[in-house]
Amino acid sequence: MPADPIPHGATAAGAGTTGGAPQRLAQAALRDLPWEVGVAKPDAAVVVDGITRTFGGLTAVSVDHLEIQRGGITGLIGPNGAGKTTLFNLLTGFDQPDTGTWSFNGRSLGKLAPHQVARLGVVRTFQLTKALSRLTVLQNMLLGAQGQRGESFLRALVPGTWRAQEKANTEKAMELLRRFKLDAKKDDFAGTLSGGQRKLLEMARALMSDPQVVMLDEPMAGVNPALTQSLLGHVKDLREEGMTVIFVEHDMDVVRDISDWVVVMAAGKVIAEGPPESISQNRAVVDAYLGAHHDAPLTVEDEDRVLAEVEAQIAREESRDEPGSSDSSEGTGR
Amino acid sequence: MADLLNALAVAGKSALGFQAIFFALLAIGINVQFGYAGLLNFGQIAFALLGGFGIAISVSQWGLPFWVGVLVGLLAAVVLALLLGLPTLRLRADYLAIATIATAEGLRLLFRSVSATPVTNGTRGLSAFNGDFIALAPWNTSQRYSILGTSWSGGELWVALVGWILVILGSLLVFLLMRSPWGRVVKSIREDEDAVRALGKNVYVYKMQALVLGGVFGALGGMVYAVGTGSAVPDQYQNANTFLAYAALILGGAARVLGPVVGAMILLFILQFADTGLRLLISNGIIPEDLLSSTDVAQIRFVLVGLGLMLLLIFRPQGIFGDRREVMLDAR
Numbered sequence: 001m002p003a004d005p006i007p008h009g010a011t012a013a014g015a016g017t018t019g020g021a022p023q024r025l026a027q028a029a030l031r032d033l034p035w036e037v038g039v040a041k042p043d044a045a046v047v048v049d050g051i052t053r054t055f056g057g058l059t060a061v062s063v064d065h066l067e068i069q070r071g072g073i074t075g076l077i078g079p080n081g082a083g084k085t086t087l088f089n090l091l092t093g094f095d096q097p098d099t100g101t102w103s104f105n106g107r108s109l110g111k112l113a114p115h116q117v118a119r120l121g122v123v124r125t126f127q128l129t130k131a132l133s134r135l136t137v138l139q140n141m142l143l144g145a146q147g148q149r150g151e152s153f154l155r156a157l158v159p160g161t162w163r164a165q166e167k168a169n170t171e172k173a174m175e176l177l178r179r180f181k182l183d184a185k186k187d188d189f190a191g192t193l194s195g196g197q198r199k200l201l202e203m204a205r206a207l208m209s210d211p212q213v214v215m216l217d218e219p220m221a222g223v224n225p226a227l228t229q230s231l232l233g234h235v236k237d238l239r240e241e242g243m244t245v246i247f248v249e250h251d252m253d254v255v256r257d258i259s260d261w262v263v264v265m266a267a268g269k270v271i272a273e274g275p276p277e278s279i280s281q282n283r284a285v286v287d288a289y290l291g292a293h294h295d296a297p298l299t300v301e302d303e304d305r306v307l308a309e310v311e312a313q314i315a316r317e318e319s320r321d322e323p324g325s326s327d328s329s330e331g332t333g334r
Numbered sequence: 335m336a337d338l339l340n341a342l343a344v345a346g347k348s349a350l351g352f353q354a355i356f357f358a359l360l361a362i363g364i365n366v367q368f369g370y371a372g373l374l375n376f377g378q379i380a381f382a383l384l385g386g387f388g389i390a391i392s393v394s395q396w397g398l399p400f401w402v403g404v405l406v407g408l409l410a411a412v413v414l415a416l417l418l419g420l421p422t423l424r425l426r427a428d429y430l431a432i433a434t435i436a437t438a439e440g441l442r443l444l445f446r447s448v449s450a451t452p453v454t455n456g457t458r459g460l461s462a463f464n465g466d467f468i469a470l471a472p473w474n475t476s477q478r479y480s481i482l483g484t485s486w487s488g489g490e491l492w493v494a495l496v497g498w499i500l501v502i503l504g505s506l507l508v509f510l511l512m513r514s515p516w517g518r519v520v521k522s523i524r525e526d527e528d529a530v531r532a533l534g535k536n537v538y539v540y541k542m543q544a545l546v547l548g549g550v551f552g553a554l555g556g557m558v559y560a561v562g563t564g565s566a567v568p569d570q571y572q573n574a575n576t577f578l579a580y581a582a583l584i585l586g587g588a589a590r591v592l593g594p595v596v597g598a599m600i601l602l603f604i605l606q607f608a609d610t611g612l613r614l615l616i617s618n619g620i621i622p623e624d625l626l627s628s629t630d631v632a633q634i635r636f637v638l639v640g641l642g643l644m645l646l647l648i649f650r651p652q653g654i655f656g657d658r659r660e661v662m663l664d665a666r
Contacts, residue, residue, distance in 0.1 A: 092532065094528065094531070094532075113531075114532060115531050115534050115535055115536050115537070116534075118532055118533055119534040123533065123534075126528065126532070130526045130529035130532075132525035132529060133525055133663045134660050135518070135522060139518055139521075140522075142515070142518060143530070143533055143535075146534055149515075150515035151516050151519055152516065153516055156510070156511055156514035156516035157511065159514065162514065162515060189660060192659075192663070202529075206532075206533075209533060
């Protein structure tokens with residue numbers, strides 16, 4: 001188990017943890033599971049079955065079976081183009097799959113529009129941060145609150161119907177902003193925030209909706225190391241509040257630090273899953289990132305065989321070139 | 335000097351007359367759609383056309399009471415907004431722009447076409463439908479009244495009074511809506527639709543509501559114009575008016591409650607002042623006849639407005655009421 005070298009800077013603000021050691025129920029629950037693709041989890045919040053999504057001839061996502069443990073942090077990793085973001089889009093209704101079903105708390109999410117998925121308590125952030133530039137930070141936060149009476153056209157005209165709710169939401173927003181250290185910026189336009197602050201704002205805004213599942217698409221991308229630590233603290237806080245977190249990340253140190261379970265995708269498929277420490281030893285994962293046979297030492301016989309093959313190929317190409325064509329460059333570089 | 339005062343008075347009348355109200359209402363509608371919700375409606379004049387002809391056809395052709403005509407016009411605008419919104423609001427913003435600009439031109443051509451003549455009276459248009467409304471004026475409408483050195487007919491005054499009340503009520507409505515959570519969602523949609531979707535708001539419904547609301551303002555503007563002129567002629571509803579309304583909005587400041595109102599007044603003031611002023615200078619011989627003849631004045635005043643807008647965009651891109659910090663965020 002990775003030790004926790006970071007003092008919870010962000011947690012110290014008082015995130016409502018009930019004192020004592022942080023709960024890592026999910027990690028305990030997942031400890032004895034076999035490290036194999038599609039393994040059933042003891043308490044799955046999200047279940048994916050047979051999802052495929054193709055763009056023309058490219059199969060972007062093809063996941064047979066995947067379960068996400070409730071109350072845990074699941075890291076989703078994979079090389080660029082592995083289909084991680086597409087899977088996020090499918091799960092949150094931003095894209096529709098060609099086949100397959102998926103459910104949240106046993107409720108099927110197929111055919112639901114993004115806002116309907118969000119109302120069920122599955123909220124996401126985006127890889128390219130979507131701060132609403134010309135709204136203030138506080139307005140950004142208030143937008144996240146669910147079930148607002150004043151968001152209906154007619155009731156909006158009668159402030160009496162929504163003023164009390166608005167006040168409660170504002171208090172909640174300020175509390176979250178204090179936790180994310182953005183409270184001093186509450187009246188600034190979100191467009192004036194730095195990249196890292198926007199990431200924080202987007203996460204805080206997502207929390208305004210009291211989600212059960214938080215899906216973070218590369219929350220640490222483009223964020224300086226100090227802020228990464230703070231963001232990590234916030235993600236851990238989510239778990240301690242009982243939320244299920246799924247996040248896409250490229251930084252393996254981050255993944256190893258906070259995930260209870262890691263799912264590895266490559267070329268649209270889930271190629272491995274298991275606890276973080278299992279991943280770096282996994283052959284399929286190493287192959288996916290670095291290419292197969294990248295570090296297998298060549299034996300003398302192998303070397304001879306490869307040499308013979310290459311020589312034969314050169315000979316073939318030379319004989320083919322003889323008639324006059326000059327394109328002999330291909331293939332000889334190996 | 336007296337001439338200058340007279341030119342100012344004439345321009346002032348123009349800034350308070352029914353044409354200013356017409357542009358103000360059009361621009362209030364565009365402000366809801368473009369300024370707050372980020373919807374590109376390039377055919378606001380189509381809603382005005384339906385508003386004006388809603389009254390004209392109902393009263394002159396079908397013999398219905400004036401107020402039923404108002405309802406018909408408003409209903410027609412709502413239906414047009416729904417028809418335009420249904421297929422385009424799920425798509426990127428440009429598709430609504432294409433659909434609206436085509437509809438505005440198409441509807442005008444349809445209303446002036448030979449086959450529509452039995453209903454719209456073709457290119458000659460309809461008249462004599464505002465009698466019921468003018469009769470409601472609490473003063474004698476056949477008399478002329480002198481206000482601040484300009485002469486108004488009783489009817490003109492009545493239309494202007496009711497029109498400005500409409501503008502005030504409309505601005506109040508926009509003010510109430512935009513400070514509510516509804517307005518917050520609409521403004522967020524302008525910034526980023528997907529972010530709003532991810533937070534559980536049905537973006538499509540909000541865009542549709544904004545489109546319909548803006549269209550209703552357009553229809554009201556068309557009604558004021560039709561009642562003010564006393565006639566409804568399809569060619570009055572050229573789509574250039576949509577862009578003049580945009581100019582008024584940008585002049586006053588988009589996404590500001592009073593931006594479109596003050597913008598429309600200033601636009602009309604400049605147009606009229608340039609017109610009277612230039613004619614005055616030509617007739618006094620200050621501008622030589624061979625440089626600028628009085629027949630060119632009608633065109634040159636739009637050049638002046640364009641010049642003014644350019645200077646405004648360079649030195650005060652946020653318009654008169656806008657917040658410079660807010661506008662400059664886009665430039666980052």
